Amino acid sequence: MxxxxxxxxxxxxxxxxxxxxxxxxxxxxxxxxxxxxxxxxxxxxxxxxxxxxxxxxxxxxxxxxxRGGGARRTSYLDHVEKHGAAQIIILGPPNSGKSSLVKLVTNTEPEIADYPFTTRTPMPAMMPFKTIQFQLVDMPPISRETYDGWMTNLIRNGDMIVIVVDVSADDLLESLDETLEVIRDAGIVLTGETIPEEYQNSVFCKKTLILANKIGEENAPDIFQILQEFYGDKFPILGISVLRNRNIEQFKRRIFEMLKIIRVYTKSPGKEVDYKDPIILPIGATVEDAAVSIHKDFAEKLQYAKVWGEGKFDGQRVTNSFQLTDGDIIEFHI
Structure with a gap:
């Protein structure tokens, strides 16, 4: 055959x-x-x-x-344990402002300087967004001279890519082209809002958002327009300013939207809702999917559930196949 x-x-x-x-x-x-x-x-x-x-x-x-210390170092570098709703890999050319962005949105203190290649190892930090958190991993700057094999494994393991560029730099297109070429040569396909059918669930294809930093600088509008002309049909592009704290909340919201996830909150019968640790599910997930995410045995014993949320009756009784939406509250009955 x-x-x-x-x-x-x-x-x-x-x-x-x-x-x-x-x-x-x-x-x-x-x-x-x-x-x-x-x-x-x-x-x-x-x-x-x-x-x-x-x-x-x-x-x-x-x-x-x-092996000795060198092997342990490589093992550490090419894997960052995931935490939060998703792991977002932060990439960019040298001095694009990505470490300053991570500092702003996570309240951590990565090493920041006016010279390139300040970040030398992956630096994870948690970024809050409403009732959830995203794990940002600040990577060393991407260039042909400095790219190392361990970076490929870490990028593959991430859930999404954010590329930060300096929209006030005259060499923006050249530096972005080099970043994209290095990643492509590593066997990773970067795409926009939608993963192509042939790459569904593949570690070799990642949704990518381009952040155009320093949008308020003098020559930034003209360069931003050029960036849109060259890459606007390939990737979503959002103009931000870390220095002026401009469009930072939109950046967080954009990640949430591109990941196509929902937050579902749980409550026990007669108890208050737990808003601290929602279940994270893909758009289109059902009551059964939410139960499975807690435990497979729990899902098998589930008889029905009650839900609260937009467009629903309070405490509406639903079956396992009922489709959930973002912000729903669910009460399981076994």
Whole structure:
């Protein structure tokens, strides 16, 4: 029986052949396993991929145990444990103002200076937005000379990309082009509001928002218009000013909108609503999805739920398939 391999599989296989590290090979193999057609003609291929994945994982694990400080440093750099509603990777050319942005929206103190390449390691920090938080990871500046392999793994693991550029800089287009080329050469596809069908659930494709910083500077309007002309049809672009605190709340809202998530709050019968730790779900999620996010066994025992929210009766009784919307309150009954 023919395998009938898809273009997505062949693309992942090509990336695997060109991968230079075990971490990159592992990511490519996992992608190949995800997109390979599931039928009798691919049984042996799937078994072979599983074996390769297992061997690479064992090799990486043994390497962590046997190697010294350099290996531990690399392991630290290429992984930041996720916290909050989503992990947002902050990228940009040197001196674009991304560390100043992170300081402003998270109240942390990253190292900031007027010279380039101040940020040398990934710096995670939490940004509050209404009743949730997003984890921002401030990355070292992106350039051909300084890009390192560990950055690729960290970018792949993020939920979304934000690229900060200096809209007052005369070389904005050149520096942004270089940033995008370096990321593309690392095998990562950046897209706008919508992930293409062939990349759904793929670690190789990331939604990307461009932040045009220093929008209030003298020559910024003209350069911003040029930026829109060159990249406005590829990525959403938002003008901000970290110095003047301009459009910062819009930046937070834009991330929430692009992630296409909703917040659902829970309450126990006879108790008050818990607004501190909402369940984060994709748009279109149901009561059953909310229950599964708590625990699979809990979802299996669920009989019905009551919901409160916009366009609903207070305490409206609903089935497991009822679709939730942002801000809903749910009370589970088992």
């Amino acid at each position: 023919p395998a009938n391999l898809t273009p997505q599989y062949k693309e992942a296989e090509e990336r695997f052949r060109n991968a230079s590290t075990d971490e990159e090979r592992l990511a490519c193999l996992e992608e190949m396993m995800r997109v390979i057609p599931k039928h009798k003609g691919t049984e042996k291929m799937r078994a072979d991929i599983k074996t390769r994945i297992s061997k690479i994982k064992q090799k990486l694990e043994s390497g962590k145990k046997s």
